[in-house]
Amino acid sequence: MAKSNMLVYKRLLRYSKPYTRRIVFAMIASLGVAGTDVAIAKLVQPLVDHVLAERSMSLVNLAAMVVVGLAAVKGASRYVQEYFMKTAGQLVVQDLRNDLFCHSIDLSMGFYSRTPAGSVVSSILNDVGMLQKSAADELVAMVREGLTLIGMVFLLFYNDWRLAIVAFVVLPVAVVPASHIGRRIKKYVRKSLANMGILTSILQESFSGIKVIKAFGTERAEKDKFGDENWNFYLRMKKVIRYDAATAPIIELLASFGAAGVLWYGLQRVMSGAITQGELLSFIAAMGMMYGPMKRLIKTNNVIQKAVGAAERVFDLLDTPVDVTDTLDAIELPRSRGHVSFEHVDFGYDDELVLKDFTVDVLPGRMVALVGASGAGKSTLIGLLARFYDPQQGVIRIDGQDIAHVTQDSLKQQIALVDQETFLFHDTLSNNIRYSNLQASDEEVENAARMAYADEFIREMPQGYETVIGDRGVRLSGGQRQRICIARAILRDAPILLLDEATSALDTESETVVQRALANLMQERTTFVIAHRLSTIMHADEILVMEHGKLVERGSHAQLLAVDGTYRRLHDLQFKD
Numbered sequence: 001m002a003k004s005n006m007l008v009y010k011r012l013l014r015y016s017k018p019y020t021r022r023i024v025f026a027m028i029a030s031l032g033v034a035g036t037d038v039a040i041a042k043l044v045q046p047l048v049d050h051v052l053a054e055r056s057m058s059l060v061n062l063a064a065m066v067v068v069g070l071a072a073v074k075g076a077s078r079y080v081q082e083y084f085m086k087t088a089g090q091l092v093v094q095d096l097r098n099d100l101f102c103h104s105i106d107l108s109m110g111f112y113s114r115t116p117a118g119s120v121v122s123s124i125l126n127d128v129g130m131l132q133k134s135a136a137d138e139l140v141a142m143v144r145e146g147l148t149l150i151g152m153v154f155l156l157f158y159n160d161w162r163l164a165i166v167a168f169v170v171l172p173v174a175v176v177p178a179s180h181i182g183r184r185i186k187k188y189v190r191k192s193l194a195n196m197g198i199l200t201s202i203l204q205e206s207f208s209g210i211k212v213i214k215a216f217g218t219e220r221a222e223k224d225k226f227g228d229e230n231w232n233f234y235l236r237m238k239k240v241i242r243y244d245a246a247t248a249p250i251i252e253l254l255a256s257f258g259a260a261g262v263l264w265y266g267l268q269r270v271m272s273g274a275i276t277q278g279e280l281l282s283f284i285a286a287m288g289m290m291y292g293p294m295k296r297l298i299k300t301n302n303v304i305q306k307a308v309g310a311a312e313r314v315f316d317l318l319d320t321p322v323d324v325t326d327t328l329d330a331i332e333l334p335r336s337r338g339h340v341s342f343e344h345v346d347f348g349y350d351d352e353l354v355l356k357d358f359t360v361d362v363l364p365g366r367m368v369a370l371v372g373a374s375g376a377g378k379s380t381l382i383g384l385l386a387r388f389y390d391p392q393q394g395v396i397r398i399d400g401q402d403i404a405h406v407t408q409d410s411l412k413q414q415i416a417l418v419d420q421e422t423f424l425f426h427d428t429l430s431n432n433i434r435y436s437n438l439q440a441s442d443e444e445v446e447n448a449a450r451m452a453y454a455d456e457f458i459r460e461m462p463q464g465y466e467t468v469i470g471d472r473g474v475r476l477s478g479g480q481r482q483r484i485c486i487a488r489a490i491l492r493d494a495p496i497l498l499l500d501e502a503t504s505a506l507d508t509e510s511e512t513v514v515q516r517a518l519a520n521l522m523q524e525r526t527t528f529v530i531a532h533r534l535s536t537i538m539h540a541d542e543i544l545v546m547e548h549g550k551l552v553e554r555g556s557h558a559q560l561l562a563v564d565g566t567y568r569r570l571h572d573l574q575f576k577d
């Protein structure tokens with residue numbers, strides 16, 4: 001337990017390294033704050049013993065000026081300290097948040113099919129937020145209070161070590177409840193942040209699925225689901241609050257034993273003449289000033305435990321291995337000719353295999369259609385080529401290169417994908433198309449749109465290509481969205497084209513036009529087309545018929561019709577009349 005805390009501190013420290021200068025500035029300034037506090041406590045003694053005794057007016061004046069002077073020094077130091085420490089903290093948090101986002105974006109599709117996106121969002125926002133609130137902001141207090149405490153302790157021992165021992169006997173006793181409380185707080189903070197992750201996922205899902213909720217009238221159920229999880233969050237936070245609230249009273253009670261001891265023993269020492277009244281008062285002043293920081297410092301421990309709880313979650317996510325990576329010997333795949341081969345590929349999302357011993361060789365420039373029942377593994381096959389996942393067995397090659405041994409960047413350069421999910425960003429139409437090729441000129445964008453049969457409706461939009469569409473493209477029809485996605489793929493100008501039900505949402509007329517445009521495009525490219533509508537793929541050079549992850553038939557339309565198999569059956573079903 002303690003060891004893992006140490007590791008978390010070390011990692012956080014590594015993150016603060018670039019900002020050492022700020023932190024050092026802040027530390028120096030804290031010395032100013034602590035120093036003035038100690039000086040004030042120390043000055044009580046000459047004030048009582050000399051100023052009052054000598055009844056000198058000039059010393060009285062001096063005392064007043066010293067108070068203001070010290071306050072000024074303390075104020076200035078405090079400002080400098082807060083500023084540098086808090087900006088340092090903020091910068092560390094920035095770096096962490098960036099790292100977290102970069103790492104999350106790199107995580108594979110496999111990770112995202114297991115983990116709700118909402119929980120990742122929550123980590124980046126809430127976990128880091130908790131870390132910032134606790135560590136970055138509270139660190140300021142801790143450094144300052146810590147130094148003040150050390151100064152006061154020295155002063156106490158310097159004034160009267162016997163009294164000091166009496167005052168500090170209770171300190172070791174206080175450590176026990178404090179560390180127990182700290183552990184509990186850490187545990188419940190972790191749990192509450194996990195709840196926050198679930199809560200964020202529910203949020204994210206409800207709003208992106210708002211249409212389904214409205215369609216089925218399930219608002220009530222969603223509200224209950226959210227309310228329950230929100231309540232769970234409260235229950236966890238309640239535990240944190242309970243332990244937090246118990247800290248101060250426990251410490252105060254313990255401190256009162258110390259104070260009582262000092263009073264009891266100190267008064268006797270004054271009476272016996274061992275120390276002056278001023279010395280006792282100065283001692284008590286220092287003790288009073290010290291208990292404040294001590295109490296807060298022990299509370300700071302709570303805060304640190306909260307930060308550690310949050311940091312552990314942050315680091316858990318940062319340490320999630322990226323399972324699709326560039327190998328060390330990965331080479332740059334030059335612009336491909338589009339020779340694609342699958343060799344004995346086995347793949348399953350979990351234990352069950354979705355593709356079994358799949359082998360196929362596709363020559364450059366060919367149009368290959370994948371046909372088969374829903375769930376046969378067509379999209380999976382295409383996903384493997386785009387390296388969303390790595391196969392468990394077998395090799396996938398482009399131009400003879402194992403795609404597991406080329407850089408992902410250069411692999412993605414070869415591929416343009418139009419998926420079943422037509423996702424558009426909350427941005428202008430032109431930028432949505434340009435997403436596949438950021439350097440493309442307006443003219444190229446419009447060309448691609450024209451080929452995708454999208455130019456016409458785009459021009460009818462209020463701001464044409466500059467029309468901003470909703471984050472799920474809600475202001476476009478399904479077919480229009482699909483045409484934007486096709487334009488995006490056309491603009492990519494990649495040698496391998498992957499079309500997964502890319503024209504399924506188009507009406508027959510526009511599909512014919514888009515097909516014709518795509519046919520031009522496909523001529524010098526290797527294309528994989530998936531379509532349930534057989535008219536879409538009849539003209540393919542080759543049709544691969546899949547069943548339960550296996551290749552069961554292959555050949556041209558005419559060849560497959562000749563054999564009385566699956567394809568023939570599908571064909572007859574679709575063209576009954």
Ligand SMILES: Nc1ncnc2c1ncn2[C@@H]1O[C@H](COP(=O)(O)OP(=O)(O)OP(=O)(O)O)[C@@H](O)[C@H]1O
Nearest residue numbers: 113349350354372373374375376377378379380381
């Ligand atoms: N992310 C995933 N995690 C787990 N299983 C998955 C995942 N995606 C697909 N599957 C499973 O893999 C199998 C093949 O799915 P795939 O999407 O490749 O089918 P498909 O042939 O494209 O079907 P459709 O024609 O309906 O699009 C299905 O049984 C499906 O349940």
Ligand SMILES: [Mg+2]
Nearest residue numbers: 378379380420
């Ligand atoms: Mg599919």
